[in-house]
Amino acid sequence: QVQLVESGGGLVQPGGSLRLSCAVSGFTFSDYYLSWIRQAPGKGLEWISYISPSGTTIYYADSVKGRFTISRDNAKNSMFLQMNSLRAEDTAVYYCARRPLYCSYTTCLDSWGQGTLVTVSS
């Protein structure tokens, strides 16, 4: 059974840092492109970043470029999102999601985690 489980969310002050993790099971982690997507409270979905299976191809949304860093550890079946210089507008539920092998583009995501809430506030 495919499972993605995010962790690492919490309350952080503006300017602070957090590291989110996405632990996966039920599929061959190293075969898949993965993405982070966030959803501010009561708002819509926002694509944040994706990483290729080898970790060599990475893209970011302009809203997080230079502040967030995506990475993965294929030996540990885990993906990460290092978030620095956090702002109030980064407050959101953060989801990790998988691009299925039958899709060849980034915004095709067939399996999602339950999300982890990040709150940026003083």
Added chain:
Amino acid sequence: HSVLTQPPSASGTPGQRVTISCSGSDSNIGLNTVSWYQQLPGAAPKLLIYTNNQRPSGVPDRFSGSKSGTSASLAISGLQSEDEADYYCAAWDGSLSAGVFGGGTKLTVL
């Protein structure tokens, strides 16, 4: 505001057919394929349609997608109460080199 434009709300009665539009530009929908997601209250999004009009295994054929030029549509036929949810379109934007979502459409089943 979102790069892809959706109506904020839509509604229909049980059994009806409803459509939700998604308008983009040459750099996203015009050049790339569209996905659609359903998000039930308190849940993670679920992939409904990929590559404009393909359904993942398990998605009822009441859901269908289409694309023409720089716009796409999601159609739901035989509307059911459990279809009440938020629906999002998504595509890759070549100019931004980023994924983009529509602002979402809240579907109410009357």
